[in-house]
Amino acid sequence: MYCQECGKKPATLHFTKILNGEKTEFHICESCARERGESIPGSPNSFSIHSLLSGLLDFNAIGNSASALNNAPQQPVRCEECGLTYTQFSKIGRFGCSSCYQAFEGRLDPLLKRVHSSTMHSGKIPKRSGGRIQCRREIERLRRDLHTHIEQEEFESAAKLRDEIRELERKIAEL
Numbered sequence: 001m002y003c004q005e006c007g008k009k010p011a012t013l014h015f016t017k018i019l020n021g022e023k024t025e026f027h028i029c030e031s032c033a034r035e036r037g038e039s040i041p042g043s044p045n046s047f048s049i050h051s052l053l054s055g056l057l058d059f060n061a062i063g064n065s066a067s068a069l070n071n072a073p074q075q076p077v078r079c080e081e082c083g084l085t086y087t088q089f090s091k092i093g094r095f096g097c098s099s100c101y102q103a104f105e106g107r108l109d110p111l112l113k114r115v116h117s118s119t120m121h122s123g124k125i126p127k128r129s130g131g132r133i134q135c136r137r138e139i140e141r142l143r144r145d146l147h148t149h150i151e152q153e154e155f156e157s158a159a160k161l162r163d164e165i166r167e168l169e170r171k172i173a174e175l
Contacts, residue, residue, distance in 0.1 A: 005032035079103040135172045139165055 001011045004027050011027035018024075028036070077086040082096035086104055089095060101108070112119045125133050142165050149158040 001027050003027065003029040003032055005029070005036075077104060077107065132172055132175045135168050135175070139168050139172075142168070 003009050003011045006029065009029035009031065012030055013026075013028055013033050015026040015028070016023065017026070078084070079096060079100045080103065081099035084096035084100055084103075086107055089100065089104065095101065095104075109119050121133075125137075142161050146158050146161040146165065149155075149161060
């Protein structure tokens with residue numbers, strides 16, 4: 001497919017614009033895209049999902065409120081393993097290695113709370129490797145039930161739940 005603007009070069013960029021419910025498709029080459037002022041993926045001025053998220057989440061503001069109050073210059077947090085700084089992470093939106101999770105741990109909790117509303121996983125658990133997590137969830141559920149039975153003065157049922165909780169806690173200690 002050739003460029004719809006110049007008709008000479010192959011179309012390498014394909015845009016779909018929706019304005020007022022009307023869909024328009026453009027198939028143009030890079031040079032025509034530059035002339036029109038369209039952003040080209042991979043170029044310095046191009047749109048990046050990472051830059052969108054870092055702008056929406058305000059990466060740099062997270063964790064800096066304490067230093068702003070103290071007016072003390074803060075040394076950049078850096079991963080010992082790969083050398084990535086938190087500022088670099090906020091720009092590219094990806095970690096350099098698995099050690100970055102520990103290096104940036106203090107700044108990740110507030111970020112995860114903003115994105116996911118929690119820092120605890122609440123999704124599905126793998127059956128083969130999630131035994132401890134499943135036991136903890138079951139204990140939490142049983143404790144809620146235990147509290148309800150105690151409030152309703154159903155002490156025999158509460159005692160059974162207490163025993164189940166103790167058994168699960170022993171099971172967790174063995175895992």
